[in-house]
Amino acid sequence: MSAATTAPPTVSATSAITERPQGRRRPQRPSFWRHRTLYLMALPGIAYFLVFKYAPMGGLVIAFQDYLPFLGIGGSPWVGFDHFVRFFTEDTFLLLLRNTITISLLLLVFAFPVPIILALLLNEVRTRAFKRSVQTVIYLPHFMSWVIVVSIFYVLLSTDGGAVNNIIVEAGGSPVPFLTDPDWLRPMYVFQEIWKGAGWGTIVYLAAMTAVDVQLYEAAELDGAGRMRQTWHITLPAIRPTIIVMFILAIGDFLELGFEHMFLVMNSLNRQVGDIFDTYVYTAGIQNGQLSYAAAVGFFKGLVGLVLVIMANRLAKRFGEEGVY
Amino acid sequence: MRKFGRLTVGAASAAVVALTLTACGGGSGGGDDAASDGPITWMSLLHTPTTPDADGPIQTALEEYTGTEFEMRWVPAASVEEKLNAALASGSLADIVNMYPIDSTTVRQALTSGQFWDVEEYLDDFPNLSQIDPQTLESARIDGELYGVPLQKIKARYGVVVRQDWLDNLGLEVPHTIEDLAAVAHAFTHDDPDGNGKNDTTGFIDREESFRVGFRSLTGYFGAGSQFEVTDDGQVVPAFTTDAFKEAMEWYRGVYEDGAVNQEFVTLQKSNQQDAIAQGKGGIVVTGLFEAKNYMALAQNANPETPMEWALVNDITYGDVPRRILTDTTGGMGGWLAFPKSEVKDEAELKNVLGFVDKLIDEEAYGLMTNGIEGTHYELDGDGVVTVTDQAAWEQQVQPYAASRPSEKVVTYNSSTPYVNEANEKMVENEDYVVTNPAQSLTSETFNRQWSTIEQQVNDAYNQYITGQIEMADYEAVIESLRGQGLDQIIEEYTAAYAAANG
Structure with a gap:
């Protein structure tokens, strides 16, 4: 959904900055695993937006119903x-x-x-x-x-x-x-x-x-x-x-x-x-x-x-x- | 690599969404199951500033007397409409729900949606519920169906209370006609009734809800109906379109322009109104006659030496209009105790809950919810006079339950508190002159959908007229413009329904 497209940019932007100096040394490891702690730190924030901002948007469908x-x-x-x-x-x-x-x-x-x-x-x-x-x-x-x-x-x-x-x-x-x-x-x-x-x-x-x-x-x-x-x-x-x-x-x-x-x-x-x-x-x-x-x-x-x-x-x-x- | 990262986060977020969704579903399911096993839950109205403790003396005594555990979920009376709407929308109801106010579109729609038990056939099985006044039952039916137990009330409790000590100071008589009332209001405003040498008093102390409460009662003296009335040619029309209502508006505006109504009543809340009365800022209130004792208590709290005295007037008349009084309790009922099928699952459970309600009408339970516990909250003397001994404890522990009594007219206690007996007598006198709403038990689709919007706009126009922002022609123009927005259709539908019901 839109959740998947909006959330990542901030995360990948941060990872992009930290990525470069190390990336040259060990290019074969997937970046996700290497930056797992960063992702872990972002997780509560992402979960917050998904649960309290994106999930409730589903309720908007009642605008097209006689709810x-x-x-x-x-x-x-x-x-x-x-x-x-x-x-x-x-x-x-x-x-x-x-x-x-x-x-x-x-x-x-x-x-x-x-x-x-x-x-x-x-x-x-x-x-x-x-x-x-x-x-x-x-x-x-x-x-x-x-x-x-x-x-x-x-x-x-x-x-x-x-x-x-x-x-x-x-x-x-x-x-x-x-x-x-x-x-x-x-x-x-x-x-x-x-x-x-x-x-x-x-x-x-x-x-x-x-x-x-x-x-x-x-x-x-x-x-x-x-x-x-x-x-x-x-x-x-x-x-x-x-x-x-x-x-x-x-x-x-x-x-x-x-x-x-x-x-x-x-x-x-x-x-x-x-x-x-x-x-x-x-x-x-x-x-x-x-x-x-x-x-x-x-x-x-x-x-x-x-x-x-x-x-x-x-x-x-x-x-x-x-x-x- | 970056692409890979993005994908993983996407998958992870999808998983989080799925997890949250299942968690929510599981949570609410669990709640429902718990509700049917545990104590009876009851969503009821709270008219006091604080809630009583769940394990307080009254609740404990009631549980003991009825042999039923129950749990109160208080809803502040001031915000009942939105709280109830939210509860109905989210399905978070209780076994017993106080459905109020009775003319609320949402309440009526919810009741007739088939989600509440029709209790008609069960009432006869219970000693107290089978004794409900037939007129009240009729008021409580919606198109012939009874979707809840009506909360029984005295049919008309309103009147006008006037500061007796101010009348005495100025050498005036207690007013019994509209003309005298205006004269008293004028004198209270301009003749310094409290003798403090300052021009700091008014006649009427009105509040925000003037159109729906205080002023509405005054229109009754001019001959207007209660919400709706039937014209000579059989049409059911809203009271605010009638000549009597407009005549009352013209009269009240005159009083307002004279300065004899508090000038910013449209912003005044109920508690501020009571404070203003207790502080002696005005001397006339159109309200329930039982309020005099509350004003007295408030004033004595602030100043035990207060000179305040009240005259309770229930027989105001105007011109050649015979004595009458509009019902303020919608024909003797203060809402329904309704039982949602989602919480009360089967007949056996319904009978259990109805049995509980029935026991609350017994004299003993009624006494608990009215006076409290003898020795703790009140004392009873040889003449059967009830004296509240601990006012603070009574207000905190007993008063909140009083509004939840399924009937308010089980026993009339003698009281030593000033004005209580007088108010009770005068409210009973009122019963002979009550005017009720002929459209209450009828249904109009358009009314359900549009009434709140229409009433709000008329209410605004009324306030604007009284405060001099617009003229009578503008008020009439507002009503004319509403005719196209459903008002005419409501009249048409009610007229047809009325004709069908009264053949």
Whole structure:
């Protein structure tokens, strides 16, 4: 299956590196046996992907059935592409597509650059202790679950005694219905994503920055380059491959916003801008029990994600970058 | 050489897949066998924040009394629909399954799929099960078949509870009409009923489920039906399409705009609602009359000196609409105790399980699941008054079982807890004015498939209307657009089924 074709490249790539120097000496032994310990080490990882990622994909066939739990996959009637046709012709499809794309774009534009900027700023901090403590403080929110994050914001933003609205009222304004006004949902969503994820995101970029040769900075300084110029001409180009890899990964998640966050901030009053594919799969499949239909929606979402990753990767390669595979 | 390596890994991974698959198959098979031999398993609803210990005093006493070992699998009431859907989808059920809510499409589809025992013919063999109220049985049938034992409840427990101490502070009378209720709500909002000099109270404290719970009960006073109603020309239509329902919406929006409903009720969860009531943020709740004692307990927990007092009102009327109350227990039943054929394998086993359920309706078992153990949880005085002595232990060990009682009306205990006796009396009074859902025992294919979606959209439109995002014309437009998405078909199918059943 696809399992067999996707799993090996990583393994053979590693073996290819170690293979060469020894390979010349004893070419007659099969490489698999010689690198058996490496394969053994890879085994848990491979097994994990097969069991938890590939095997469950078999369940996708219910998207082409009228799946009834009691009849099982074997006994449920096949309906071909009926569920897909229903999905694409329903009014909700355009609504979901619009909401999902809008929020994804907002995230790409506003949330994606934040960790890069933060990392650049942190990179310029010379006091080690200060840098360390800031780093720790900003990545702590990553370890909070969405339930906690949304609850904190709920307490802060409620109009019935929320701190933020209390301040607004004290200052003479009228309370802002952050939680129920459809216009506030997207800004609030993006802000929460940044608050929770930005600090964690900086780690990757900071790691990439440590790899930059210090001599480059010294040379630039001799040539009279200031802080800004050094950042622009040395740091940024050095982390460009990392940025591009992260960008491709972000593109792959374009329709995959994650169910939990949106589900928690959504209510009757902002549903028309908040309902996305992930929440729709939940309401249609789990709440209303239309398992096949929800599977079809999820299938579509996954396919779009795959296509987007491939496209982004091609594009990156065309511009002479490494890409993710 | 590299090619060789790739092949081997391919073969190895195929082997791993095969291994995992067989392992899974073996695992679930083993589980099934174990279930039929061991204790009776019971998937039931949990309305409390914590589960009781499996070897706690109530379970031990119940096992002793019924002579049957059993094992509870708790499902939090708030997420019952998705948990039940997941359990049905994966086939991981128990011997006894609380099927709830009764209007859930999945529940009804599962029941009628032929995978649950039809219990009708067995009921007469058991002393308690043969005594179930015929009206409740009728509500529990689906197209004439009885796929489970109905959990019996009082038919209408709702009313309006109002802060008596606030009424007294403001010199107001207990409201008995919709007009008075609005006036009280206005006064509670603007006249500082708690006398703290701050503008920090509202009238109604409503919550997220307003459309399905609190407000729904109010529409009954305006003359709307319970979910569905039969029009003069014999059509079965959803209550939310009727003029009475819309009139109630207009009234409630007026109250909301006056500030007399908590402004963000659409985001408020049940537990937060209770906190808000206990903290005295509002003075009117449309809820089960039995809740007054819970609000009292909560408030006393926070402040033993709380001035809180409640008036329990069960006779609100509006204009010339005669006194009525919508059933909040779907005609006296709170779901089915259903027995899946995959777990309860044969008749003998079914009779065994039914016998267990029957014994739970005996007075002694009922007492255990209601009050707990005498001396530990409660005391009984000479007049038969039950006093809960250890509230914390009762909440932890007894209360969780109360919602699993196959019948809630075996005995009415006298209680020394304030508002309990009053609530019980007023709920019994309600029984004479109950309005039930005429479509409940009828079947409509379209209803099963589309109702949750339709109801959700109307629910959203209702919330948007009350909070002023849209106008009545927009609400009506939403309903019109739903007519094409199955609403008309549901009306048609129910009307035909109703005509067939009532000749």
